[in-house]
Every structure is written in C-alpha cells, then in structure tokens.
Amino acid sequence: MDTATVPCGCPATLHLPLLPDERAARQARQAAARFLEQEVDACPREVAEDLVLIVSELVGNAVLHAAGPYALTLSLERGQAGIAVSDGTGDLTGSNRDARRKEPGGRGLKIVRALGADLFVSRFGRGKQVIGVLTW
Numbered sequence: 001m002d003t004a005t006v007p008c009g010c011p012a013t014l015h016l017p018l019l020p021d022e023r024a025a026r027q028a029r030q031a032a033a034r035f036l037e038q039e040v041d042a043c044p045r046e047v048a049e050d051l052v053l054i055v056s057e058l059v060g061n062a063v064l065h066a067a068g069p070y071a072l073t074l075s076l077e078r079g080q081a082g083i084a085v086s087d088g089t090g091d092l093t094g095s096n097r098d099a100r101r102k103e104p105g106g107r108g109l110k111i112v113r114a115l116g117a118d119l120f121v122s123r124f125g126r127g128k129q130v131i132g133v134l135t136w
Contacts (some may be wrong), residue, residue, distance in 0.1 A: 011077035012039050018059065018070040028059040028072045028085075035074060042078045047136050050115045051081055054132050057108040058085040062130065065089075080135045083117075088127040 014035040018024040032055040036048040043051070055072065062070050066089035073084040112119060117132040 011075040011082075012042065013076070014072070014074040016072045018068075018072055020068040020070065022063055024063050024070050025056050025060040029056045031072070032074055036076070039076050042076050043081065044136070047081075047134070051083065051134060054112050054115055054117055054134065055083055055085075057112050058083060058130055058132060061085075061108050062087040066091075066127070080133065083132040083134070084129045085131075086124050086127060086129045090123065090127055092121050092123070092128055 012035075014031060016028065016031050019027050029052055032052050033048070036043055036051060040048075051074075055074065059070065059072060062085050066087035068088050069086075070088075071086045073082075073086075075082040075084075109119065112132055115134070116136075117134045120131040120133070122129050122131065
C-alpha cells in the first residue's frame, strides 16, 4: 500500500489507498490513530478519538454502500480536520443496489454528525468523495 504522510507543514496530511473489502475500516482506523498520535500539538486526544470514529464510520459506509477503489485523506491543522473518503461509485444519493449490508444499520452518519462533523458529498474522478469537516 502506498501511504503518503506530510507531517511538517500546515495542514499535515495523510493519504491512504484502502483495502478493497471490509478490512478497510480497520486499516483506516489504525492509520488515522497513528497519524494523530504524531500530531498531538494540532489535535487534542479527545478530538483524535472522535476523528478515528468518524474515519471508521465513513470508510465503513463506503465499503458497505459503494464500489472501490477506496481511499482516505485526512488533513489536520490546529483546530480543524478534514476527512475525505473516496470510492468508485458516482451515485451521490447513497443508494447502491449492490450494497453489502446484511444487518440493520443507518446510524453511521448520525454518529458522525453527533460528533460535530459537517458532511459533504462531491464527485471525484469516476466516483465520489464523502467529506467530513470537524472544527474544535
């Protein structure tokens, strides 16, 4: 996997192509946690915990509702973080006929919003990006 981290600058950025299956959320969580541990001056620990949960939910939703390839970009500067999860499905409505959901769900984006993140969806290449912005 190619991972790019730009730690010395504003904003610090992590870009990570993700695995093409349900392991992607765990991979993204672990990478985000490592990245945020290196950026403690820009991001308090309690905010970092929320960011890791937001990353997990957004990546989990992408894997559940969209086709790959998947990627995570996390940008961090003092007081603000941007989380962008890209996928290969261009449908911006979130209704993918081939969704992998087997159990009831529907709480992921509610959790993300409850943590204070603003959410946006935009076209990206042949797919889309779901973008969360958290300010503290």
